[in-house]
Amino acid sequence: MANRRVLVKRRKAARNIRKITRTMQLVATARFQAAFNRVVAARPYTEKLAQVVSDLSRALGSDTDAQHSLLKAQHDTGRVALVVITSNRGLCGAYNANVLRKASAFLEQQSAEGRSVDVHMMGKKGVSYFRFLKRPMVEENVDIGDIPRFESVEPVADALMAKFLAGQVSAVHLAFMKFLSAGQQRAEIVQLLPLAEPAESGATGGSNLDYELLPDAESLLSDLLPATVRARLFQAFQEAAVSEQVARMVAMKAATDAAEDMIRRLTQEYNRARQTAITMELLDIVGGANALA
Amino acid sequence: MANTFELSVITPEKGVLETVAVSVTIPAYDGELGVLAHRAPLLVKLGAGWMRIETAEGQKLRLLVSGGFAQMGDNKLAVLTEQAKAPEELDTARARAAMEAAEAMVVTDDASFEARARALRFAKEMAKAAGE
Numbered sequence: 001m002a003n004r005r006v007l008v009k010r011r012k013a014a015r016n017i018r019k020i021t022r023t024m025q026l027v028a029t030a031r032f033q034a035a036f037n038r039v040v041a042a043r044p045y046t047e048k049l050a051q052v053v054s055d056l057s058r059a060l061g062s063d064t065d066a067q068h069s070l071l072k073a074q075h076d077t078g079r080v081a082l083v084v085i086t087s088n089r090g091l092c093g094a095y096n097a098n099v100l101r102k103a104s105a106f107l108e109q110q111s112a113e114g115r116s117v118d119v120h121m122m123g124k125k126g127v128s129y130f131r132f133l134k135r136p137m138v139e140e141n142v143d144i145g146d147i148p149r150f151e152s153v154e155p156v157a158d159a160l161m162a163k164f165l166a167g168q169v170s171a172v173h174l175a176f177m178k179f180l181s182a183g184q185q186r187a188e189i190v191q192l193l194p195l196a197e198p199a200e201s202g203a204t205g206g207s208n209l210d211y212e213l214l215p216d217a218e219s220l221l222s223d224l225l226p227a228t229v230r231a232r233l234f235q236a237f238q239e240a241a242v243s244e245q246v247a248r249m250v251a252m253k254a255a256t257d258a259a260e261d262m263i264r265r266l267t268q269e270y271n272r273a274r275q276t277a278i279t280m281e282l283l284d285i286v287g288g289a290n291a292l293a
Numbered sequence: 294m295a296n297t298f299e300l301s302v303i304t305p306e307k308g309v310l311e312t313v314a315v316s317v318t319i320p321a322y323d324g325e326l327g328v329l330a331h332r333a334p335l336l337v338k339l340g341a342g343w344m345r346i347e348t349a350e351g352q353k354l355r356l357l358v359s360g361g362f363a364q365m366g367d368n369k370l371a372v373l374t375e376q377a378k379a380p381e382e383l384d385t386a387r388a389r390a391a392m393e394a395a396e397a398m399v400v401t402d403d404a405s406f407e408a409r410a411r412a413l414r415f416a417k418e419m420a421k422a423a424g425e
Binding site: 038041042044046048049055149154210211212214215219220223231234 | 301323333
């Protein structure tokens with residue numbers, strides 16, 4: 001019967017899809033592990049850097065003249081920058097949609113306050129979304145990928161800092177998927193520049209040592225702060241990469257489960273169709289025999 | 294008290310080295326600087342060049358580093374650097390790529406001049422090490 005053959009075909013298709021999504025789920029799991037390890041490996045640098053900065057700013061004291069221009073809020077130029085971190089690849093559920101929704105809300109909020117926003121878009125998915133909406137972007141970067149390297153993030157950070165210091169923008173914000181835990185990620189807007197107060201009043205428990213400084217404190221600080229900005233941006237990229245893999249893992253798990261449900265339903269339908277056909281045939285035979293008798 | 298101290302070399306991507314050392318020579322921004330155990334607290338900016346390490350087991354290690362900071366305190370030396378490469382990791386292709394990237398850097402102010410000089414020196418050392 002034609003109906004049965006169609007059911008067999010559909011079941012086969014569902015099985016193939018299940019095979020593919022299950023493989024993708026496993027790949028995403030492995031990638032997630034690797035990305036997560038990279039985030040953990042990068043943590044000591046960020047922590048040490050924060051400690052050094054807080055030690056140094058304590059050594060400088062609350063000398064207001066020593067306030068570095070990366071810390072100071074520039075006068076409001078009516079223009080801010082927003083770096084949006086999306087993925088290069090799809091099939092990761094609502095990952096990109098969530099980040100982009102957050103970014104769009106930020107854009108609306110800023111324009112309501114009378115500021116214009118320079119959008120720096122990272123990742124193919126965000127670029128194509130904004131192109132589709134015909135929203136302008138000042139930068140489209142699709143080279144960073146799901147294994148962010150410090151060398152490729154560094155120029156992005158440097159360009160942003162140059163823009164900020166030149167007074168073209170009065171603030172730089174990041175929109176990305178923050179990785180809270182393996183079970184929880186959240187799309188967030190985080191301010192990158194001006195840098196938030198680096199010393200959280202001894203929260204790091206930094207040592208009160210009398211450092212010998214080479215060169216002097218101010219020029220050290222003017223090197224440390226850009227390093228902090230770079231490290232923060234790099235960390236955002238890494239967290240986004242981990243979140244992407246988690247999102248893909250969850251999406252592929254859901255797809256595999258849905259395929260399983262469909263296979264079960266199709267199998268049931270197929271069996272019923274087969275049974276109906278057998279019954280019909282039997283009825284035919286019995287009917288024929290009765291007619292002859 | 295043993296005349297050793299803890300050393301950790303960290304880059305933004307990972308911790309490169311964690312060891313107990315007897316002496317370390319680091320390439321500071323204005324020349325080399327040797328560190329022994331119980332050195333007074335120090336915070337110094339790094340340039341580009343070879344970091345030489347003698348571990349407690351008498352092993353001699355070398356790392357090519359570029360940029361960043363070294364912090365000594367509590368008999369612990371932490372080296373935060375943007376790049377750290379062991380001699381085995383260096384090859385001519387990479388050295389050439391680094392050299393090209395360094396030469397392409399545009400100088401607009403003191404900081405970028407310094408960065409370019411550092412990148413050039415790093416690339417040169419890479420090429421030398423790879424050529425050996």
